[in-house]
Amino acid sequence: MNRKYILLCLMTAGCICAAGQQKVGWDEAYREADVKIAELTLDEKLHFMRGYSLFFFYGVPEKGIPYLYHSDATQGINIRRNLPDTTMVRQLERSTAFPCPLMLAATFNPDLTRRYATAVGEECRAGGVEVLLGPGVNITRNSQCGRNFEYFGEDPHLSSVMTAAYVRAIQSTGTAACLKHFICNGTEFYRRRSNSVVDERALHEIYLPPFKAGIDAGAAYVMTSYNQVNGEWAGQNSYLINELLRGELGFRGCVMSDWSSVYDTEKVVKNGVNTEMPGRKELLSEVKTLLAAGRITEEDINRMIRPSIATGIAFGLYERKKYLPEWLDKYPQHEQTAYDVAAEGIVLLKNNGILPLRTGRKILLTGRFLHEVPRTGDNPAASAAVKGYNNVTLAEAMYDMNGDALSIVEKPTSAQLAAADVVLVSAGTIDMESFERPFALPRQEEQLIRRAVEANPNTIVLVNSGSGVRMTSWNDKAAAVIYGWYPGQNGMKAIVDMLFGQLNPSGKLPMTIEREFKDSPAKNTMPAGAEFYHEAYRAYNENLISVYDVNYDESVWVGYRWYDSKAIRPLYPFGLGLSYTTFTLSRPQIQAEHHSAKIQVVLTNTGERKGSEVVQLYISEKNPAVPRPEKELKAFRKVELESGKKTSVEFELNRQDLAVWDVNSHGWKVNPGEYVIGIGTSSADIAYSLIWNIKEGEK
Structure with missing residues (x-):
């Protein structure tokens, strides 16, 4: 092999890496897909139009198209033990629970994003996961949205930089990335009944850039969203998929629907989505009826499934080794990455000089999340539930640092609060898919914090949440305020290390925290008179509500842009984060x-x-x-x-x-x-x- 040929191979490898580890060019992948489609029976083609066994793309292994396994989500692998067909994969025994993506965004560090996504991709490869259903790249517009923790914040540039780094890194491992949810999926309140009414300029300046960044980085898949956009469901919206996604953004990969989010079979076939996930039971019979009536043709079906098969070819998903169990040895590195992300993602919002603490002071620890790692809800249907292993709680980390000088009191009296050298109140929310949650903290937590700051001026408040919360009534009296997000399985150790000065905080807010929710442009997201719900039967029962409009009247004035334009001073602005140095x-x-x-x-x-x-x-x-x-x-x-x-x-x-x-x-x-x-x-x-x-x- 001569030197020129070696150089050409290296240059080609570099181009492949730049394209998100794509193995075969798109034109060739589509030519090969056409050959495979020609070998399929009509019945097999029909089955490619929908998913298989909840979390798989359909396959015909004997014709060189294996089933492909999907897994949730961006912050680690959701190990589902309830798959209908568990013979399809050898499930991982454990997966690392990384800090939530919003905390990753708070690091403002693309290099850490690459380490984070590489680690997730490696665990996917160890567990036979071909497609990770992430990253989530929706813009944080509404601080009550239960899914903000899955995204990269309110700013399209920050989100774009993090998205590109994530996609390139995870696909460097051979795991395919799926950008979601396309597009303007900004509420979880009866999300299958919301209609995002948004103008052309806002779409292009605010909501499309992270998707464009991910596509330019080589993302293999895009998932549509649950909501309508300007009156049509995103998963069957020809303008969104054919004109914006494929036309303007140049996406050539596979478009999948979000789970159970499309309704009109003829539109599904013709309007650009390539695989309906997981697929309605009636889909195949309805397709056959449409074929018999001449409303669709077999060529329409070929055109629909073609990108799905071409994407499997382009990214080598049909030929790669299914499992790389040797990568399980990388778990210690992944734990270190999780810690490092938490260490750089902690945001110190306020500090009157009380921090860093010195060991040996009498510290009273109280509040929420003392004996559990803060994380999103364990709703089994929620994509982002990752339980982790070697979990470190706040109580454990504080005791390891401060020993017997620490006292843990679940319901302290005012006298106990006043007697402590320092009070550390842990507060926060449990955010999750399918649910909105109030901007205000739960009443008991709010009361506890207010009692603490009144009783002891040396009160530090730690907030663990996936979005902004109301802190207005006690913020001014707290000695320090820390945003710890959902910090992952060992993130509480990082938080305690920061409290005691063993690491210097450097996180920055990736979204604005308003004083009151009425200040937000999203204040009217929920319909007038609507109430928060907490039960799954309500979250998934769309018959309880009619389609309602979510008016993006603020247009491009999202986040700090809004507060600047309205001369509204938020409690904490986008990009803020304190340090122990100057x-x-x-x-x-x-x-x-x-x-x-x-x-x-x-x-x-x-x-x-x-x-x-x-x-x-x-x-x-x-x-x-x-x-x-x-x-x-x-x-x-x-x-x-x-x-x-x-x-x-x-x-x-x-x-x-x-x-x-x-x-x-x-x-x-x-x-x-x-x-x-x-x-x-x-x-x-x-x-x-x-x-x-x-x-x-x-x-």
């Missing part, structure tokens, strides 16, 4: 050309210990031709520095970073004029601003 930014410099700009700023650690800061770059148009947000995140960089050290942080922007979606031309447009580049450490803390001039006629 940083300063120099005045940035800009080198601008016609089509790009380079921005350079010096970050200095002015404190007494090593730490990390996230430098954030925002853009706005000074005199916009159409209304635009006051600022939009377009770049960020996480930097670790020793005490007293400094480093140059560089960003490069292009014209697309300035673009707005033009609803007249139905395309991106950059208007001439002045653009403001803001550099800071949160959306509310912009240290310096620069001007980038774009002249008329520049390309």
